[in-house]
Amino acid sequence: xxxxxxxxxxxxxxxxxxxxxxxxxxxxxxxxxxxxxxxxxxxxxxxxxxxxxxxxxxxxxxxxxxxxxxxxxxxxxxxxxxxxxxxxxxxxxxxxxxxxxxxxxxxxxxxxxxxxxxxxxxxxxxxxxxxxxxxxxxxxxxxxxxxxxxxxxxxxxxxxxxxxxxxxxxxxxxxxxxxxxxxxxxxxxxxxxxxxxxxxxxxxxxxxxxxxxxxxxxxxxxxxxxxxxxxxxxxxxxxxxxxxxxxxxxxxxxxxxxxxxxxxxxxxxxxxxxxxxxxxxxxxxxxxxxxxxxxxxxxxxxxxxxxxxxxxxxxxxxxxxxxxxxxxxxxxxxxxxxxxxxxxxxxxxxxxxxxxxxxxxxxxxxxxxxxxxxxxxxxxxxxxxxxxxxxxxxxxxxxxxxxxxxxxxxxxxxxxxxxxxxxxxxxxxxxxxxxxxxxxxxxxxxxxxxxxxxxxxxxxxxxxxxxxxxxxxxxxxxxxxxxxxxxxxxxxxxxxxxxxxxxxxxxxxxxxxxxxxxxxxxxx
Amino acid sequence: xxxxxxxxxxxxxxxxxxxxxxxxxxxxxxxxxxxxxxxxxxxxxxxxxxxxxxxxxxxxxxxxxxxxxxxxxxxxxxxxxxxxxxxxxxxxxxxxxxxxxxxxxxxxxxxxxxxxxxxxxxxxxxxxxxxxxxxxxxxxxxxxxxxxxxxxxxxxxxxxxxxxxxxxxxxxxxxxxxxxxxxxxxxxxxxxxxxxxxxxxxxxxxxxxxxxxxxxxxxxxxxxxxxxxxxxxxxxxxxxxxxxxxxxxxxxxxxxxxxxxxxxxxxxxxxxxxxxxxxxxxxxxxxxxxxxxxxxxxxxxxxxxxxxxxxxxxxxxxxxxxxxxxxxxxxxxxxxxxxxxxxxxxxxxxxxxxxxxxxxxxxxxxxxxxxxxxxxxxxxxxxxxxxxxxxxxxx
Numbered sequence: 001x002x003x004x005x006x007x008x009x010x011x012x013x014x015x016x017x018x019x020x021x022x023x024x025x026x027x028x029x030x031x032x033x034x035x036x037x038x039x040x041x042x043x044x045x046x047x048x049x050x051x052x053x054x055x056x057x058x059x060x061x062x063x064x065x066x067x068x069x070x071x072x073x074x075x076x077x078x079x080x081x082x083x084x085x086x087x088x089x090x091x092x093x094x095x096x097x098x099x100x101x102x103x104x105x106x107x108x109x110x111x112x113x114x115x116x117x118x119x120x121x122x123x124x125x126x127x128x129x130x131x132x133x134x135x136x137x138x139x140x141x142x143x144x145x146x147x148x149x150x151x152x153x154x155x156x157x158x159x160x161x162x163x164x165x166x167x168x169x170x171x172x173x174x175x176x177x178x179x180x181x182x183x184x185x186x187x188x189x190x191x192x193x194x195x196x197x198x199x200x201x202x203x204x205x206x207x208x209x210x211x212x213x214x215x216x217x218x219x220x221x222x223x224x225x226x227x228x229x230x231x232x233x234x235x236x237x238x239x240x241x242x243x244x245x246x247x248x249x250x251x252x253x254x255x256x257x258x259x260x261x262x263x264x265x266x267x268x269x270x271x272x273x274x275x276x277x278x279x280x281x282x283x284x285x286x287x288x289x290x291x292x293x294x295x296x297x298x299x300x301x302x303x304x305x306x307x308x309x310x311x312x313x314x315x316x317x318x319x320x321x322x323x324x325x326x327x328x329x330x331x332x333x334x335x336x337x338x339x340x341x342x343x344x345x346x347x348x349x350x351x352x353x354x355x356x357x358x359x360x361x362x363x364x365x366x367x368x369x370x371x372x373x374x375x376x377x378x379x380x381x382x383x384x385x386x387x388x389x390x391x392x393x394x395x396x397x398x399x400x401x402x403x404x405x406x407x408x409x410x411x412x413x414x415x416x417x418x419x420x421x422x423x424x425x426x427x428x429x430x431x432x433x434x435x436x437x438x439x440x441x442x443x444x445x446x447x448x449x450x451x452x453x454x455x456x457x458x459x460x461x462x463x464x465x466x467x468x469x470x471x472x473x474x475x476x477x478x479x480x481x482x483x484x485x486x487x488x489x490x491x492x493x494x495x496x497x498x499x500x501x502x503x504x505x506x507x508x509x510x511x512x513x514x515x516x517x518x519x520x521x522x523x524x
Numbered sequence: 525x526x527x528x529x530x531x532x533x534x535x536x537x538x539x540x541x542x543x544x545x546x547x548x549x550x551x552x553x554x555x556x557x558x559x560x561x562x563x564x565x566x567x568x569x570x571x572x573x574x575x576x577x578x579x580x581x582x583x584x585x586x587x588x589x590x591x592x593x594x595x596x597x598x599x600x601x602x603x604x605x606x607x608x609x610x611x612x613x614x615x616x617x618x619x620x621x622x623x624x625x626x627x628x629x630x631x632x633x634x635x636x637x638x639x640x641x642x643x644x645x646x647x648x649x650x651x652x653x654x655x656x657x658x659x660x661x662x663x664x665x666x667x668x669x670x671x672x673x674x675x676x677x678x679x680x681x682x683x684x685x686x687x688x689x690x691x692x693x694x695x696x697x698x699x700x701x702x703x704x705x706x707x708x709x710x711x712x713x714x715x716x717x718x719x720x721x722x723x724x725x726x727x728x729x730x731x732x733x734x735x736x737x738x739x740x741x742x743x744x745x746x747x748x749x750x751x752x753x754x755x756x757x758x759x760x761x762x763x764x765x766x767x768x769x770x771x772x773x774x775x776x777x778x779x780x781x782x783x784x785x786x787x788x789x790x791x792x793x794x795x796x797x798x799x800x801x802x803x804x805x806x807x808x809x810x811x812x813x814x815x816x817x818x819x820x821x822x823x824x825x826x827x828x829x830x831x832x833x834x835x836x837x838x839x840x841x842x843x844x845x846x847x848x849x850x851x852x853x854x855x856x857x858x859x860x861x862x863x864x865x866x867x868x869x870x871x872x873x874x875x876x877x878x879x880x881x882x883x884x885x886x887x888x889x890x891x892x893x894x895x896x897x898x899x900x901x902x903x904x905x906x907x908x909x910x911x912x913x914x915x916x917x918x919x
Binding site for chain 2: 175267364370427463465471475
């Protein structure tokens with residue numbers, strides 16, 4: 001073997017070794033897309049306007065407090081998700097109020113404008129609005145992650161679609177209980193504790209509940225429904241309670257939640273409050289011994305108990321849960337509250353069996369196609385066909401090696417791409433071999449025909465493959481999900497096929513014929 | 525085996541005939557296209573909900589249709605999916621007005637109402653229940669009495685049982701008898717009783733569940749169209765740069781020819797137009813250009829060699845010289861695509877169809893559309909030049 005032949009051999013061997021090393025064993029080294037391994041792909045929209053509203057709520061409360069602090073007359077009025085007004089101010093007060101807010105930085109992130117003599121308009125700055133929306137998306141992601149972790153999914157992918165996007169993408173491989181997971185992710189599960197209005201009890205209808213209050217509901221009280229179940233979990237009607245609107249405890253005060261069993265071995269949820277919550281809870285229970293306390297979950301009364309003693313940091317939610325419901329409730333309570341409502345924009349769930357079937361079918365079609373192409377090459381080009389077959393085999397190794405090395409994801413269309421590559425990869429070899437045959441027919445010697453064949457076919461090989469590569473690149477740029485997988489395998493396949501045809505086939509020819517002085521015959 | 529060597533077929537002599545053939549094909553597929561109301565857009569682009577559900581043997585497509593109709597899902601399209609012995613159906617509903625979340629919940633509720641009447645909720649249905657849920661119940665009730673010894677080992681034990689149960693279900697497709705559950709490896713009779721207690725064997729499993737809301741559907745449409753248009757522009761720019769204008773025109777005409785005829789046939793066959801279809805069409809465009817480029821490459825070479833030869837003869841010569849390559853490459857590609865079409869499964873069938881037709885039409889058009897148009901363009905510009913020349917003379 002002469003020097004250049006040896007260098008080329010070593011180079012080919014090195015590339016092949018790297019590819020084979022990367023790709024082996026294929027079942028571990030290649031990332032399978034969710035369409036092949038089974039799982040769930042979700043795109044959610046976080047309704048960040050909810051977060052704006054609650055941020056505005058906070059600002060309104062803050063400003064009302066300031067009114068009290070400065071001992072001024074005035075009231076607040078909501079004007080939109082992120083604006084409000086303070087109206088009914090005395091003219092001098094308005095000036096004074098605005099100055100205090102601005103100079104003392106009482107409401108950072110908000111602009112205050114003197115609207116009329118008696119009114120001030122508050123508007124969230126664009127910057128603050130972007131911050132609030134972004135942090136809602138961030139918090140939603142964190143909450144989703146906590147819930148998924150609790151559920152135990154291997155390698156979940158959770159990310160947003162870049163700054164300023166309201167979307168969160170969630171990918172969960174191997175999920176076999178999609179409806180439950182969807183509920184779990186979206187569940188708001190707001191836990192609140194309220195005092196029952198003094199002197200009232202359970203009523204059969206909403207009106208009957210209100211009638212217990214001589215002065216009517218006003219802003220101080222609310223009526224909340226309690227669904228009722230028998231021991232087997234069948235619905236047996238409902239009750240209504242009059243509760244104070246002031247919350248004793250909210251989800252924010254929660255430190256931990258755990259599933260336990262009640263006195264009849266019924267599954268229930270124990271919750272534990274953080275220091276702040278425990279202090280509040282202690283004060284309220286101490287001051288209200290003998291009154292009713294209700295646990296409200298998602299706007300429904302779950303249970304009402306009479307306060308016997310001062311309670312500080314824990315409590316129990318019971319009321320007809322199954323084991324699984326208890327587990328999910330614990331997960332949701334522990335993960336923290338979602339900052340805003342969410343909607344599923346896209347859902348794609350593929351069961352693991354469907355994915356496995358797809359892989360099997362792809363393998364079958366691929367092997368079938370490969371066999372036919374190999375046969376065709378052998379029949380048409382005889383011994384030289386082996387050259388094309390070797391190139392084809394290496395081509396497949398390179399494609400898998402590149403997929404593994406770049407961490408690309410193999411999808412079902414990606415498998416189609418590989419199969420297509422098998423058919424198209426021989427094209428470069430065909431172009432070259434046909435050219436060699438032509439040169440032989442025109443009377444050249446074997447060695448010069450080979451040289452001329454490669455030289456003359458090169459521009460065709462490049463032109464033909466570059467055009468397909470352009471299509472693949474655009475597919476990659478604008479494609480989504482599985483289509484990208486196709487674009488990747490097709491591009492890699494094209495590049496590999498040019499490499500194998502131009503470089504490796506040439507090497508094999510040279511290896512066979514270059515050393516000999518004269519070559520009279522070639523099997524082509 | 526050598527074949528198609530030294531052929532001297534005067535392809536371009538018949539160019540007028542083949543141009544009419546192509547026009548007729550285009551018109552025919554175009555008319556069919558509009559008569560049939562265009563493409564059958566899948567949920568990727570139209571939005572909507574699509575379920576594939578595997579039933580046990582007792583349920584037929586008509587029963588499903590009437591069950592969904594009774595539940596108010598009258599827009600649902602129901603078709604058998606894959607071979608009949610698989611008992612799989614595909615259920616597709618259009619976008620629900622004013623909702624992004626689709627109707628999979630309603631569809632499943634309607635199916636349960638009709639075919640799983642006594643099932644209770646998902647938790648009771650052993651054919652719907654997930655691994656996590658089975659494991660939770662086992663851990664809580666501890667039928668094998670292991671929790672007292674070692675909690676971690678007990679948890680692992682019950683998780684393994686849950687996995688084995690779900691694996692067995694997946695292998696079978698779905699449980700149809702309790703004996704199948706009993707046969708699961710490592711399942712003690714106490715654990716079997718616990719799982720069986722209050723459980724129900726539903727008559728179907730959900731194989732896939734997809735929903736694309738109107739927002740995402742619209743985005744996918746835009747992106748898909750953008751990918752097609754930009755890659756066309758990209759390839760044409762390349763051809764423009766590599767070859768002369770007249771060849772560029774020939775290749776462009778051939779690409780559009782292939783694209784529209786395949787699109788028409790695709791619509792006639794009523795395959796679903798979805799994301800992989802876009803990929804197939806772009807590959808087809810790439811392939812169509814690829815085939816043309818190889819012939820034009822040879823034309824360019826031969827023009828330099830035989831400077832006196834008329835363009836028509838140069839083209840005929842080049843097509844003949846590359847004929848064996850054209851047939852071979854198209855042949856091998858067609859082979860693999862046909863394998864994909866036959867054995868690649870339902871999801872890829874439309875995809876494989878596009879490529880199968882595309883390879884065929886693409887090969888035909890390289891010879892009978894691209895080259896004649898390049899020639900036509902040449903003759904037109906030549907006669908214009910002549911006219912100009914005569915005008916100058918007369919003045």
